[in-house]
Amino acid sequence: xxxxxxxxxxxxxxxxxxxxxxxxxxxxxxxxxxxxxxxxxxxxxxxxxxxxxxxxxxxxxxxxxxxxxxxxxxxxxxxxxxxxxxxxxxxxxxxxxxxxxxxxxxxxxxxxxxxxxxxxxxxxxxxxxxxxxxxxxxxxxxxxxxxxxxxxxxxxxxxxxxxxxxxxxxxxxxxxxxxxxxxxxxxxxxxxxxxxxxxxxxxxxxxxxxxxxxxxxxxxxxxxxxxxxxxxxxxxxxxxxxxxxxxxxxxxxxxxxxxxxxxxxxxxxxxxxxxxxxxxxxxxxxxxxxxxxxxxxxxxxxxxxxxxxxxxxxxxxxxxxxxxxxxxxxxxxxxxxxxxxxxxxxxxxxxxxxxxxxxxx
Numbered sequence: 601x602x603x604x605x606x607x608x609x610x611x612x613x614x615x616x617x618x619x620x621x622x623x624x625x626x627x628x629x630x631x632x633x634x635x636x637x638x639x640x641x642x643x644x645x646x647x648x649x650x651x652x653x654x655x656x657x658x659x660x661x662x663x664x665x666x667x668x669x670x671x672x673x674x675x676x677x678x679x680x681x682x683x684x685x686x687x688x689x690x691x692x693x694x695x696x697x698x699x700x701x702x703x704x705x706x707x708x709x710x711x712x713x714x715x716x717x718x719x720x721x722x723x724x725x726x727x728x729x730x731x732x733x734x735x736x737x738x739x740x741x742x743x744x745x746x747x748x749x750x751x752x753x754x755x756x757x758x759x760x761x762x763x764x765x766x767x768x769x770x771x772x773x774x775x776x777x778x779x780x781x782x783x784x785x786x787x788x789x790x791x792x793x794x795x796x797x798x799x800x801x802x803x804x805x806x807x808x809x810x811x812x813x814x815x816x817x818x819x820x821x822x823x824x825x826x827x828x829x830x831x832x833x834x835x836x837x838x839x840x841x842x843x844x845x846x847x848x849x850x851x852x853x854x855x856x857x858x859x860x861x862x863x864x865x866x867x868x869x870x871x872x873x874x875x876x877x878x879x880x881x882x883x884x885x886x887x888x889x890x891x892x893x894x895x896x897x898x899x900x901x902x903x904x905x906x907x908x909x910x911x912x913x914x915x916x917x918x919x920x921x922x923x924x925x926x927x928x929x930x931x932x933x934x935x936x937x938x939x940x941x942x943x944x945x946x947x948x949x950x951x952x953x954x955x956x957x958x959x960x961x
Contacts, residue, residue, distance in 0.1 A: 610641035611648070618644045635786045636672025669788035676787050677805065695722040699772055700781040701731035702747030704756050704880070705902035706798060710781050711817070712810035713802030715765055717779060723765060726772035727753045733785065759880035759903075763818055779806065797923040813926035817906040819881075821889035827949070829853045830890035831872070832900035833865055837916040839896070841934050844868050850946065854890070856883055856900050892945040897922045905929075910949055912941050 610618070618641035621627045632640045646668060653661050696718045700707050707727075714723060732745040748756075753771065760769045784790050784801040792801075803809050810816070831853050833844070845868050847853060855862050855872045862874040877883035884903045887893055892910035895901035901922065904911040910928040917933070924931060930945065932938035 610639070610645040614645040614648060615641045617641075634676075636675045636788065638675075673787045673789040676783060695724055695767065696779070697724045697726065697775070697777040698779045698781055699726040699728055699775075699777040701728040701733065701772075702752070703733065704748070704752060704899040705897075706747075707756065707760075708817070708899070708902040708906050709798040710802050711763070711906070712799055712812060713806055713808055714779075714781070715816070716808035716810050717806055718765070722767035724768040724770065725760065725766060726770055726775060726777060727756070728772035728782070729753060731782070754879075756880045758882075759817070759884055762881050792921065796921065797925070798921050813908075815906065815908045817884060817903065819884045819888045819907050822885045824889050827889060827891035830875075830887055830893045831855050831865070831869075832857045832861075832893075832895035832898055833914070834861060834896060834898035835864075837897035837914075837919060839914050839916055839933065841917075842914050842932060842938055843935060846939055847942070850942070854886070856886055857898075891949045892928075894942070910945055912938070912945060914938070 618627075618629075618639065622629050622640060627640050629640045632643050637643045649664060650661070653664055698710075698714050698717075700710055714725065727748055729748050729750055730746045731748070733747040750771075757769050760766055781802065784805055785792065787805070790801050790804065797812070799810075799812055829847070829850055831844070831847075832855065834857065844865070847869055848871065852871050852873055853869060854875045855865060856875050856877060857865075859874070859876075862872065866872045875886055877886060880903075883900065884907065887900060887904050888907045888909055890904075890909055892912065893901070893904040894912045894914070895904060896914040897916050897919065901911070901913060905922070905924060908926055908928070911924065912930045912932055913922060913924050915922075915931050915933045928945075928948070930941040932941055
């Protein structure tokens with residue numbers, strides 16, 4: 601059985617069933633259009649095709665999946681993202697508007713694309729609350745299923761408002777925006793789990809780029825008497841090969857994260873000190889002031905990457921979608937390499953060390 605785009609045309613049966621389910625209110629046709637389908641009937645036809653292929657032509661299943669993903673991805677891009685040419689002719693005083701529903705780390709990684717898309721225009725960012733996006737992991741997210749709660753948006757706002765090129769941060773209330781930064785979640789060909797660097801997802805969609813080796817958050821460090829290692833480890837994105845117990849020899853370590861995350865890590869490192877940050881700007885200043893930072897693929901690491909403090913990333917094998925870029929960065933996948941990196945950064949950041957050192961192998 602050959603796979604042809606013509607087979608996605610809804611049959612009479614698929615169209616009838618789809619029409620009945622829509623009339624009964626069981627499905628929303630617009631939801632499927634937003635995800636790259638021409639209609640819900642086309643989605644029903646695809647389900648019929650998958651059943652047919654499983655029964656009679658299983659070897660062509662991958663081809664079928666790739667074709668439908670290509671078609672849907674192309675449609676989504678055409679409908680939502682191909683605005684660059686018209687925006688280039690807008691007056692400099694005209695404000696550019698953006699919308700994002702989180703998670704907080706995704707918003708940090710979106711900032712280089714927002715700045716590139718703004719291209720000197722004033723930029724307003726809307727934060728959309730209570731969108732369920734945290735369902736991929738068996739580990740519970742601190743915000744539950746929601747990408748952004750009102751409390752988290754309030755925590756995040758000071759850091760975003762501190763960026764001089766962002767003119768305004770507001771909660772989203774169904775305003776029309778120039779760029780919907782959540783579109784990457786609907787594009788089948790962007791693999792949110794194994795899709796490379798999160799910041800690049802926005803580059804792919806909106807045809808812009810930025811130098812991610814340079815800091816993209818404007819932060820001044822805290823005045824500190826003695827710089828310490830700063831550590832963050834969320835319950836998600838953990839590498840089972842990594843153990844932090846050897847850090848006991850490094851003396852006092854500052855932990856940034858939730859209270860429950862701190863209590864869990866304190867069982868491994870009794871000398872941990874919990875730094876309770878008032879807001880995201882305070883958190884960013886603590887991280888910027890670190891001797892060096894260690895963290896897994898969570899919000900604090902996104903900040904460390906954005907300010908380019910010396911940093912070590914605990915890579916999650918199931919979801920390696922964060923890639924350190926620029927100098928003084930290391931990636932820990934196995935325990936021996938992790939310990940080697942920590943020793944290297946300990947020497948690198950000692951008071952008598954030169955300012956710049958090459959990356960660790």
